[in-house]
Amino acid sequence: MRVNIPETGQKRIVIVGGGFGGLTLARKLSKSDFQVILIDKQNHHQFQPLFYQVAMAGLEPSSISFPFRKAFQNHPNIYFRIAEILKVDSENNKIVTSLGIINYDFLVLAYGAKTNFFGNEKIEEKAFSMKSTGAALDLRNTMLSDYEQALIESDFDERQWYIDIVIVGGGATGVEIAGALAEMRKYILPKDYKELNAKEVDIYLIQGGNQLLQGMDPKSGDTAEQYLIERGVIVKKNSRVVDYDGEYVITQSGEKIKAGKLIWAAGITCNRLEGITELSYNKANRLLVDKFNRVENYENIYAIGDMAAMISDEFPLGHPQVAQPAIQQAKNLARNFKKLNNKEDWKPFKYKDLGTMATIGRNKAVAEIGRFKIKGFFAWLIWLFIHLYALIGVRNKLIVFINWIWNYFTYDQSLRLIINPKSTSNRRKK
Amino acid sequence: MRVNIPETGQKRIVIVGGGFGGLTLARKLSKSDFQVILIDKQNHHQFQPLFYQVAMAGLEPSSISFPFRKAFQNHPNIYFRIAEILKVDSENNKIVTSLGIINYDFLVLAYGAKTNFFGNEKIEEKAFSMKSTGAALDLRNTMLSDYEQALIESDFDERQWYIDIVIVGGGATGVEIAGALAEMRKYILPKDYKELNAKEVDIYLIQGGNQLLQGMDPKSGDTAEQYLIERGVIVKKNSRVVDYDGEYVITQSGEKIKAGKLIWAAGITCNRLEGITELSYNKANRLLVDKFNRVENYENIYAIGDMAAMISDEFPLGHPQVAQPAIQQAKNLARNFKKLNNKEDWKPFKYKDLGTMATIGRNKAVAEIGRFKIKGFFAWLIWLFIHLYALIGVRNKLIVFINWIWNYFTYDQSLRLIINPKSTSNRRKK
Numbered sequence: 136m137r138v139n140i141p142e143t144g145q146k147r148i149v150i151v152g153g154g155f156g157g158l159t160l161a162r163k164l165s166k167s168d169f170q171v172i173l174i175d176k177q178n179h180h181q182f183q184p185l186f187y188q189v190a191m192a193g194l195e196p197s198s199i200s201f202p203f204r205k206a207f208q209n210h211p212n213i214y215f216r217i218a219e220i221l222k223v224d225s226e227n228n229k230i231v232t233s234l235g236i237i238n239y240d241f242l243v244l245a246y247g248a249k250t251n252f253f254g255n256e257k258i259e260e261k262a263f264s265m266k267s268t269g270a271a272l273d274l275r276n277t278m279l280s281d282y283e284q285a286l287i288e289s290d291f292d293e294r295q296w297y298i299d300i301v302i303v304g305g306g307a308t309g310v311e312i313a314g315a316l317a318e319m320r321k322y323i324l325p326k327d328y329k330e331l332n333a334k335e336v337d338i339y340l341i342q343g344g345n346q347l348l349q350g351m352d353p354k355s356g357d358t359a360e361q362y363l364i365e366r367g368v369i370v371k372k373n374s375r376v377v378d379y380d381g382e383y384v385i386t387q388s389g390e391k392i393k394a395g396k397l398i399w400a401a402g403i404t405c406n407r408l409e410g411i412t413e414l415s416y417n418k419a420n421r422l423l424v425d426k427f428n429r430v431e432n433y434e435n436i437y438a439i440g441d442m443a444a445m446i447s448d449e450f451p452l453g454h455p456q457v458a459q460p461a462i463q464q465a466k467n468l469a470r471n472f473k474k475l476n477n478k479e480d481w482k483p484f485k486y487k488d489l490g491t492m493a494t495i496g497r498n499k500a501v502a503e504i505g506r507f508k509i510k511g512f513f514a515w516l517i518w519l520f521i522h523l524y525a526l527i528g529v530r531n532k533l534i535v536f537i538n539w540i541w542n543y544f545t546y547d548q549s550l551r552l553i554i555n556p557k558s559t560s561n562r563r564k565k
Numbered sequence: 566m567r568v569n570i571p572e573t574g575q576k577r578i579v580i581v582g583g584g585f586g587g588l589t590l591a592r593k594l595s596k597s598d599f600q601v602i603l604i605d606k607q608n609h610h611q612f613q614p615l616f617y618q619v620a621m622a623g624l625e626p627s628s629i630s631f632p633f634r635k636a637f638q639n640h641p642n643i644y645f646r647i648a649e650i651l652k653v654d655s656e657n658n659k660i661v662t663s664l665g666i667i668n669y670d671f672l673v674l675a676y677g678a679k680t681n682f683f684g685n686e687k688i689e690e691k692a693f694s695m696k697s698t699g700a701a702l703d704l705r706n707t708m709l710s711d712y713e714q715a716l717i718e719s720d721f722d723e724r725q726w727y728i729d730i731v732i733v734g735g736g737a738t739g740v741e742i743a744g745a746l747a748e749m750r751k752y753i754l755p756k757d758y759k760e761l762n763a764k765e766v767d768i769y770l771i772q773g774g775n776q777l778l779q780g781m782d783p784k785s786g787d788t789a790e791q792y793l794i795e796r797g798v799i800v801k802k803n804s805r806v807v808d809y810d811g812e813y814v815i816t817q818s819g820e821k822i823k824a825g826k827l828i829w830a831a832g833i834t835c836n837r838l839e840g841i842t843e844l845s846y847n848k849a850n851r852l853l854v855d856k857f858n859r860v861e862n863y864e865n866i867y868a869i870g871d872m873a874a875m876i877s878d879e880f881p882l883g884h885p886q887v888a889q890p891a892i893q894q895a896k897n898l899a900r901n902f903k904k905l906n907n908k909e910d911w912k913p914f915k916y917k918d919l920g921t922m923a924t925i926g927r928n929k930a931v932a933e934i935g936r937f938k939i940k941g942f943f944a945w946l947i948w949l950f951i952h953l954y955a956l957i958g959v960r961n962k963l964i965v966f967i968n969w970i971w972n973y974f975t976y977d978q979s980l981r982l983i984i985n986p987k988s989t990s991n992r993r994k995k
Contacts, residue, residue, distance in 0.1 A: 138717060139719055177982075178982065178983045179981075196982065196984055197980050202980075204758065205757065205977070216716075217983075234717060279608060283647050287569040289569055327632075327634040327635065328634070329641065530968075530978070533967060534964060537963065538960075547635070550627050551608070551632045552607075552627055552630050553608045553647075554698065554699070
């Protein structure tokens with residue numbers, strides 16, 4: 136069955152996924168001569184870099200989300216549908232979605248990446264990940280419920296299970312969560328859970344390599360590590376988690392850590408799509424694209440962002456899987472699409488590195504912008520302003536800003552709500 | 566098993582339920598000589614009068630919720646536990662909860678009321694109610710998902726099922742929801758769902774009696790009705806809904822309305838509690854209490870708020886089941902508890918009517934304060950400020966205030982997020 140979308144006579148660009156890449160592309164094509172159809176599993180764009188603050192009860196999902204329909208209110212050539220892509224039929228220029236069939240003139244794949252558990256199904260089943268606001272809320276609910284349970288648990292070992300947390304992966308996400316958890320232990324727990332001994336709460340950060348924040352300079356990694364150690368985080372480098380049964384986290388060296396929560400931030404991968412030849416993928420399941428983001432072996436299928444691998448001497452594995460390449464590729468592709476009508480030559484994509492950064496806690500961050508390596512309060516301020524600037528929606532910027540100011544001066548926030556009633560019960564199997 | 570709470574040697578007051586009554590009582594006892602234990606099913610207080618704005622995507626649950634632990638941070642004599650009461654053992658001064666046994670010297674029941682479906686299980690199964698933020702979010706998710714489905718539904722009758730809404734009950738909740746829905750149809754739908762014909766969306770408000778807002782003066786009810794009719798709401802008075810199978814709403818006169826959403830706001834009742842004699846209840850399942858809120862037939866068990874019925878000539882059925890009596894009874898009871906140590910005489914409760922009000926939409930409300938009957942913009946302003954004032958937490962007041970200002974000037978908000986992934990699929994059984 137064909138999805139009910141009017142035929143306008145315009146050439147149709149179908150965009151799959153409304154993350155940084157897909158949303159930017161749709162917006163940039165809003166005043167073009169194309170009919171643009173965006174599909175996404177959710178009805179709203181999510182600002183991934185702040186998922187960890189949702190998990191740590193610092194922000195509400197709504198503050199970092201923006202409804203697609205609102206974004207497109209004044210753009211009559213853009214159509215939105217909540218749908219999931221199931222299959223591409225490239226011979227007939229159509230995709231099969233959960234809603235039905237949609238035909239296209241140009242198809243742009245932009246549905247991003249998912250957590251990579253490297254095939255370990257036991258960990259996948261038991262671990263928390265950080266790839267959606269739903270997952271972030273799930274972690275928040277569980278963490279708060281577990282503190283409640285720990286209060287009434289008199290056995291020391293049992294209590295450890297409720298309160299200890301192991302984070303796997305020392306990239307930006309892992310570092311930021313570890314920092315936020317350590318601040319919660321220091322500022323919130325002694326006030327909210329007076330009956331708990333905050334010193335009993337252990338936070339582990341486990342990193343496979345010998346440096347945190349491996350995309351950054353070793354100095355930045357060392358600074359971040361120093362910050363975390365000062366906050367009491369147990370940082371284990373050159374260590375890998377090989378198993379987790381919900382009871383003990385097991386590392387490669389055989390160490391056992393009793394913990395009820397394992398947060399997995401150790402890597403991402405992409406979903407392969409039925410109908411796209413295997414020849415178009417690299418080993419990391421990213422789609423090989425040319426300088427114009429066109430998927431290899433296809434004429435009118437494109438990929439941008441995390442799922443695209445544009446190989447070059449500078450980036451032999453493709454660009455970093457973060458927001459900036461996605462946004463820049465979307466802008467480049469939009470410009471190129473618009474050239475079609477004038478038969479102009481397309482412009483190849485050129486990545487402009489705007490810098491990388493990670494925040495560890497109040498007044499503490501590391502940033503690398505061009506040749507400059509910055510740390511401490513100033514890096515933290517830059518981090519705040521860049522993230523505020525990048526958030527979509529004036530209301531969101533305002534609400535997040537107020538929350539941050541509030542949290543900064545009160546050392547506290549008041550979002551520690553367990554909203555999902557299912558999580559309030561004891562999740563321990565006894 | 567006894568719940569792990571330290572014995573402090575103080576007399577122990579156990580409060581069941583942290584609504585307006587329970588939370589006020591705990592706070593007023595925070596500097597007393599009692600050990601106070603508050604139990605609630607949730608970890609946060611919820612501001613019920615604004616649930617309907619959560620359902621209508623005007624506010625987030627967090628803006629009208631406040632974590633109990635945060636409210637009690639500086640009150641070492643107050644203990645909080647997430648637990649549900651199951652039974653009272655009044656002979657041994659203890660209650661059985663979902664966590665275990667808690668003993669008490671004084672027990673205060675303050676767990677409020679629930680939706681009354683008058684025994685109609687089919688309606689109870691299919692209808693939406695408005696008694697928790699969870700229920701309000703459920704209605705929001707369903708409504709937004711249904712608009713998405715309506716877009717791709719080409720059959721007129723089928724589309725009606727997705728978009729038409731029937732509200733049962735013309736009290737403040739029903740009137741406020743109907744008004745908010747009508748404003749959404751007028752201001753939001755034409756912008757967000759351009760492909761839908763907003764004129765196809767029908768909103769019904771069904772009221773059993775011959776006046777809306779029956780607790781108020783007939784003039785106020787007429788004004789509210791007039792406002793709703795101007796906004797295009799179909800108001801049916803002297804009508805009762807007798808059946809709903811998820812497909813058609815059936816009224817007493819045999820009228821059938823095809824609608825996928827029935828919102829039930831037609832009455833409340835209370836849960837009876839095991840261990841309390843039937844003799845202590847009135848017909849509406851409220852606990853009969855004396856002038857000191859003591860439950861009939863018990864020495865040291867009290868009830869306040871919605872579940873208490875303090876019979877008097879002025880209130881032969883008990884006080885109205887709204888916030889003010891609960892708050893005032895809590896204050897009175899706290900004062901009386903404090904007199905115990907000085908062996909002073911207790912002071913009987915005296916209700917001070919601060920007025921009643923309901924808002925229908927922007928610039929439109931009705932209010933009765935003492936002898937004054939106010940309507941329109943001024944009543945609406947009073948409504949706004951009283952609700953802002955009553956919200957707990959400075960941050961909540963600020964965020965709600967910003968949201969309201971924002972919505973007022975933009976005729977819009979950006980909270981139309983479907984967060985629960987389960988609701989995004991088609992809920993129609995075909």
